Amino acid sequence: MPRVISILFLTVAITLTPHIAKAEASIHDPYESFNRKSFAVHLVLDKYLARPIASAYTTVLPSPVRRTFSNVLRTWTTPVSIANDAFQGNWSKMGTDSARFGINMTIGILGIIDMASHLGFKQQSEDFGQTLAKYGVGSGPYLFIPLLGPSTPRHLVGRTVDMFLNPTFYLSESEYRDGIFALDVINTRSELLEPLDDLAKSSSDLYTSYKSFYWQNRQFKIQDGATTFESLPDITDLDDE
Amino acid sequence: MRYFFTMIITALLSHNLMSVSAHAELKPSERFITDVTSQALEILKSAETPQQLETEFGILLDTRTNMTRIAKFTLGHAARSVDKADLVRFTKALRDTMVKIYGNRLAGFTNEKVIVTGSQTKGRNHLVNSRVEFANSRPPVDMVWWVIEEKDGSYTLFDIQVLGVWMAQEQRDIFSGILKTNNNNMEALIEHLTNQMKTAASDS
Secondary structure, three states, X not given: OHHHHHHHHHXXXXXXXXXXXXXXXXXXXXOHHHHHHHHHHHHHHHHHHHHHHHHHHHHHOOHHHHHHXXXXXXXXXXXXXXXXXXXXXXXXXXXXXXXXXXXXXXXXXXXXXXXXXXXXXXXXXXXXXXXXXXXXXXXXXXXXEOOOEEEOHXXXXXXXXXXXXXXXXXXXXXXXXXXXXXHHHHHHHHHOHHXXXXXXXXXXXXXXXXXXXXXXXXXXXXXOOOOOHHHOOOOHHHHOO | OHHHHXXXXXXXXXXXXXXXXXXXXXXXXXXXXXXXXXHHHHHHHHOOOHHHHHHHHHHHHXXXXXXXXXXXXXXXXXXXXXXXXXXXXXXXXXXXXHHHHHHHHHOOOXXXXXXXXXXXXXXXXXXEEEEEEOOOOOOOEXXXXXXXXXXXXXXXXXXXXXXOEEHHHHHHHHHHHHHHHOOOOHHHHHHHHHHHHHHXXXXX
């Protein structure tokens, strides 16, 4: 019996060994009409709700305070990355993330100061959506969900799993948990104020720009932030006369 | 607890020792990016009027990029069937739109630093890595420059990647959508660019 279990375990381990995820060429958008409507709703909600709150947050809180919040939130959610590093069998990244977590929680005073970055440990976030991609799970169609933003079924599943991997989810006091969640949302939106305003000014089709940015950035993260020639489009025929 | 700190100190030392590397002399593609970024920052610093900024930014684009190649790329599949006259008109419209939009967008950046951190080469293609350090408190951003070695040995810039997002790729996605909804009509795409340029001009 133990031998059967060992063989089974080995088979599963070999089958599930993450491969170097190859970039998916493009994202399918079969629900474009619905997604565009969702996007329009999102823009209204963002204009009258999320953006003003983020803008007020930026006005009221000075930059060093906001940076402190960002550092703390990133540090406290590092276990999500560590768990996903382990799921992907990426031990070197797991080591770096664990070191980042240890350094920032101790020398960085519970994450207030991002000492790890100062010491050369680059921040790199892994999520369960990326883990699924590494195991060859397809992204599924593009979805745009108001306030949540661009996504795919794979990413949505990933977000749900990551929620359970996030230590702040297990805080016994729901007020703290909800407060941290709200702070995270506002803080993230405040960091995007300038880039999204710039994009809105320069893009001639904001819906497609969001989709393109989202998809390219997700592929980049799945490839662990590495830009290789293999991930580039073939442009050899562009010089033909 | 002692074990935990020993682990951290060991990790710190080994990480820092590994990351210390002497900066060798810049490769030609890296030097090209250093020159282009210095030239761009110089233009941003010295331009006294928006018109002057646009003119000089246009010259930079003309001399440091191969606009026809970029235009063909952004057209996607449509590039195969476009006739020469339309391609010339489209290339000009794209170039003028880029000058108008990016010239205005970059106007606020004058004291930034672009530091080339390395590169990789495959045939005539070069990917040059860099880090942009901002004058304000914004954290640095990594950028990758796709440089192509031309047949005459010169270098031209093909695309720029920020946070994993290639700019020309984004344009291609937008243009393919416009062409799709307009039955691959090039006229509609050129008109779209012209309107975009007018909007950018009225905003500036």
